[in-house]
Amino acid sequence: MLKYIIKRILMLIPVLIGVSIIVFLIMRVFSPDPAPIVLGQHATLQAVAAWRQANGLNDPIPLQYVHYLQGALTGNLGMSYYTKTPVVKEIFSRFPATIELACVSIVLASVFGILIGVISAVKKNTIFDNSGMFLALIGVSMPIFWLGILLIILFSGTLHWLPSNGRINPLLEPSHVTGFYLVDSLISGNLDSFVDAVRHLILPSCALAMYSMAIITRMTRSSMLDTLQQDFIRTARAKGVSEGKVIRKHALRNGLIPIITVIGLQLGSLLGGAVLTETVFSWPGIGAYTVTCILNSDFPVVQGVVLLVAAIFVFMNLIVDVIYAFLDPRIKYSKKEV
Amino acid sequence: METKHSSYSDEGLLQAAEYVEKPESQLKLMWETLRQNKAAVVGLIIIGLLVLIALAVWLSELMGKQILPYDPNFSDMSKGFIWPNAEHWFGTDQLGRDVFSRILDGTKISLSVGVAAVAISLSVGVVLGATAGYRGGKTDAAIMRLMDMMLAIPSILLAIAFMAALGKGLDKAIIAIGLVSIPEYARIVRGSILSVKENDYVHAAKIIGNKTSRIIYKHILPNVISVIVVRATLGISSAVLDTAALGFLGLGVQPPFAEWGDMLGRARGFIFSAPYTLIFPGIAITITVLAFNLLGDGLRDALDPKSRIK
Numbered sequence: 101m102l103k104y105i106i107k108r109i110l111m112l113i114p115v116l117i118g119v120s121i122i123v124f125l126i127m128r129v130f131s132p133d134p135a136p137i138v139l140g141q142h143a144t145l146q147a148v149a150a151w152r153q154a155n156g157l158n159d160p161i162p163l164q165y166v167h168y169l170q171g172a173l174t175g176n177l178g179m180s181y182y183t184k185t186p187v188v189k190e191i192f193s194r195f196p197a198t199i200e201l202a203c204v205s206i207v208l209a210s211v212f213g214i215l216i217g218v219i220s221a222v223k224k225n226t227i228f229d230n231s232g233m234f235l236a237l238i239g240v241s242m243p244i245f246w247l248g249i250l251l252i253i254l255f256s257g258t259l260h261w262l263p264s265n266g267r268i269n270p271l272l273e274p275s276h277v278t279g280f281y282l283v284d285s286l287i288s289g290n291l292d293s294f295v296d297a298v299r300h301l302i303l304p305s306c307a308l309a310m311y312s313m314a315i316i317t318r319m320t321r322s323s324m325l326d327t328l329q330q331d332f333i334r335t336a337r338a339k340g341v342s343e344g345k346v347i348r349k350h351a352l353r354n355g356l357i358p359i360i361t362v363i364g365l366q367l368g369s370l371l372g373g374a375v376l377t378e379t380v381f382s383w384p385g386i387g388a389y390t391v392t393c394i395l396n397s398d399f400p401v402v403q404g405v406v407l408l409v410a411a412i413f414v415f416m417n418l419i420v421d422v423i424y425a426f427l428d429p430r431i432k433y434s435k436k437e438v
Numbered sequence: 439m440e441t442k443h444s445s446y447s448d449e450g451l452l453q454a455a456e457y458v459e460k461p462e463s464q465l466k467l468m469w470e471t472l473r474q475n476k477a478a479v480v481g482l483i484i485i486g487l488l489v490l491i492a493l494a495v496w497l498s499e500l501m502g503k504q505i506l507p508y509d510p511n512f513s514d515m516s517k518g519f520i521w522p523n524a525e526h527w528f529g530t531d532q533l534g535r536d537v538f539s540r541i542l543d544g545t546k547i548s549l550s551v552g553v554a555a556v557a558i559s560l561s562v563g564v565v566l567g568a569t570a571g572y573r574g575g576k577t578d579a580a581i582m583r584l585m586d587m588m589l590a591i592p593s594i595l596l597a598i599a600f601m602a603a604l605g606k607g608l609d610k611a612i613i614a615i616g617l618v619s620i621p622e623y624a625r626i627v628r629g630s631i632l633s634v635k636e637n638d639y640v641h642a643a644k645i646i647g648n649k650t651s652r653i654i655y656k657h658i659l660p661n662v663i664s665v666i667v668v669r670a671t672l673g674i675s676s677a678v679l680d681t682a683a684l685g686f687l688g689l690g691v692q693p694p695f696a697e698w699g700d701m702l703g704r705a706r707g708f709i710f711s712a713p714y715t716l717i718f719p720g721i722a723i724t725i726t727v728l729a730f731n732l733l734g735d736g737l738r739d740a741l742d743p744k745s746r747i748k
Contacts, residue, residue: 114583115583115586115587115590116590118583118584118586118587119587119590119591122587122588122591123591123599126599126600126602126603127599127602127603130603130604131602131603132603132605237728237731237732237735238724238728240727240731241675241724241727241728241731242720242723242724242727243679243682243683243686243699243702243720243723243724243727244683245683245686245702246682246702246716246720246723246724249702249706249709249716249720250717250720252709253709253710253713253716253717257709257710257713368592369592371592372592372593372594372595373592373594375592375594375595375598376594376683376686376687379686379687380706390595390598391598391687394595394598394599394602395602395689397602402599405595406591406595406599409591409592409595410587410590410591413590413591413592414590
């Protein structure tokens with residue numbers, strides 16, 4: 101098992117190098133020259149040339165890539181063209197906001213997705229099932245950003261219940277420990293901050309969770325329907341086990357493997373969805389910032405972010421595979437499979 | 439031994455003949471099952487209506503006639519922000535343009551981007567997936583690792599990066615959305631090819647001296663076409679969503695053209711003063727995506743032997 105994990109981790113290296121090459125090619129070969137964008141349209145030719153020289157953009161592309169890779173291996177992803185701060189610092193100052201949003205969303209999506217999926221499967225072809233499936237269908241068909249807009253119109257604009265942008269009221273910002281406001285406000289014992297952070301999180305996390313919830317609902321339903329037809333379920337019922345226990349202990353536990361896979365994959369795609377959600381809710385995370393950086397040709401930041409997101413995505417895949425083995429003792433990674 | 443060999447090839451040829459007939463019957467069976475699926479039929483009807491609207495708008499433009507209630511691109515600042523009424527069913531936007539006419543006009547953009555983007559990802563994805571699956575070995579490894587790398591980057595980020603590189607505009611959006619979906623098709627086609635390439639009719643086709651490309655396109659692909667059709671249908675819904683997302687971020691179709699995502703993006707500043715300008719384009723996107731999802735799900739069920747028996 102350990103050997104399998106190590107081998108899988110080693111296999112991630114070429115994938116990540118490949119990702120860095122793809123992004124490098126898109127940004128440095130096909131994208132417009134960043135110098136006029138950074139320096140402004142009225143910059144002199146000398147200033148542009150000096151700026152390109154200072155940022156290593158006059159080197160041949162392969163050499164630029166080698167320099168980049170050398171830096172990346174030592175944790176140096178370069179400097180932002182605009183803020184002149186290290187990319188690593190730029191990313192980590194915004195990343196907690198995105199991770200906090202994505203984590204709350206995945207918890208919401210998983211809890212409600214599994215719940216609705218199980219009810220739909222158990223009450224198959226009833227009004228519960230039809231409503232659940234209709235909700236799931238709407239969830240996969242609705243643009244995330246439009247759902248966000250609708251939530252803002254209803255809960256902020258009309259009912260005035262919840263805030264429509266930002267992470268927290270600046271006056272209530274907790275002292276920075278982890279960067280996760282929910283955690284930081286609890287550490288500092290500031291309940292007002294905690295409540296305010298929760299209130300700010302509700303709308304964006306619901307908007308972001310909707311698509312994943314729909315996918316998890318569908319997967320849970322189909323997995324549960326398959327499992328509920330198995331012989332061991334019939335046996336459990338024949339033995340007189342209560343229906344609730346049959347569903348919780350026998351069916352759900354066995355039907356959980358494909359559900360876990362979907363949840364793992366959704367966490368990766370939530371980071372993509374965050375790009376739009378953060379834009380709608382002016383959430384100060386990495387998603388909205390990346391869009392700005394792509395449009396401003398801030399190469400170093402874009403490369404850093406995409407590499408980080410890709411790393412998280414492939415790690416999530418790995419973790420899902422490892423969880424498989426723990427959940428289902430029948431899955432063993434034999435030498436042959438390794 | 440000789441008898442055995444001849445019976446083997448006879449059997450192989452018979453099977454080959456049987457499989458040559460299969461694509462048609464498979465699609466026919468799919469259609470029969472699909473017809474009984476109410477949700478899929480609803481999806482199909484909505485798509486039919488959307489196609490009719492798009493065609494009507496397009497043809498009327500070609501002939502220089504106005505069939506929409508108002509010119510979708512004509513702005514009259516004095517008529518800005520009129521709430522929905524009998525004259526302007528969905529109201530007017532910040533520039534006084536009729537939102538209903540713009541939404542109808544946007545149908546042709548969303549559908550054409552969706553179909554064109556899927557055409558790009560489908561054609562490139564099928565070639566890559568078929569080559570990887572059929573050739574195997576190093577070719578397979580090289581193609582599929584490249585696909586894995588593309589899949590590791592969230593598609594919307596990749597599409598935005600392509601747009602930044604290619605520039606804004608309808609054609610660029612089609613290319614960007616088409617490119618990011620290639621890996622999905624390549625994976626599906628490769629998987630399907632792997633599952634059929636060891637069949638006797640493929641061996642038979644090889645034995646009688648067919649070229650590799652002919653074996654792939656004449657003998658193997660027709661047998662996996664239904665899987666591709668399902669994916670392409672669902673792919674159009676993702677493409678419509680991606681187009682809207684790019685438009686919303688200001689990267690897609692540029693003004694004055696009416697694109698639903700772009701309409702949402704530009705109306706964002708008026709979310710509290712004129713919420714209707716943000717509601718109707720969203721409904722249009724959702725209905726279109728929903729229709730393709732309903733049809734795609736119906737096709738997938740029709741393909742599943744288990745649900746056919748049911």
